[in-house]
Amino acid sequence: MLKRWIDSWARNAQKREAEQFHLMLRGANDEVASLALASAIVWAEVLQQRNIDMYSVSEWALYEPLMPVELGKLIRKVQATEPEHAVGLMVWLHTLRGAMDPELRHGAREIWRELQRGAINAVDAACEIARVRHSMELADPTTAPPADFETLR
Secondary structure, rough: HHHHHHHHHHHHHHHHHHHOOOOOOHHHHHHHHHHHHHHHHHHHHHOOOOOHHHHHHHHHHHHHOOOOHHHHHHHHHHHHHHHHHHHHHHHHHHHHHHOHHHHHHHHHHHHHHHHHHHHHHHHHHHHHHHHHHHHOOOOOOOOOOOOOOOOOO
16 A cells, blocks of 8 residues: 555656656757757767667666666766756656656657757757767767657557
């Protein structure tokens, strides 16, 4: 009984966080959406270098139940020094949660739909962010989940 209550409380908190993040993106202009998507692309590459493939999150998320906690720790660390750069990690956190919990999936899809508004300039911005902040070149900056986020089933 207590476990169900805790699970419900956590799920509702995560839904609220995804809704707030989605509203922030929805209220932003296309340039902000582009920068958020660019940040997500860069973080996907950084995490890939740590053997974490965010583009196939739906394939492995259920086998890594503590990954959202680890991502949350990284987000807090980045927010302490470069809060504007943490937005890409927030995208992946909501994506990961959506892959792990069907009740959170809609929120992840909505976030990706908003990010698609900035897709036109995101690749160039991602390349610049990767070069300036991480001193790296992106392997394939054009890889990003589609707007309908079909990979989350």
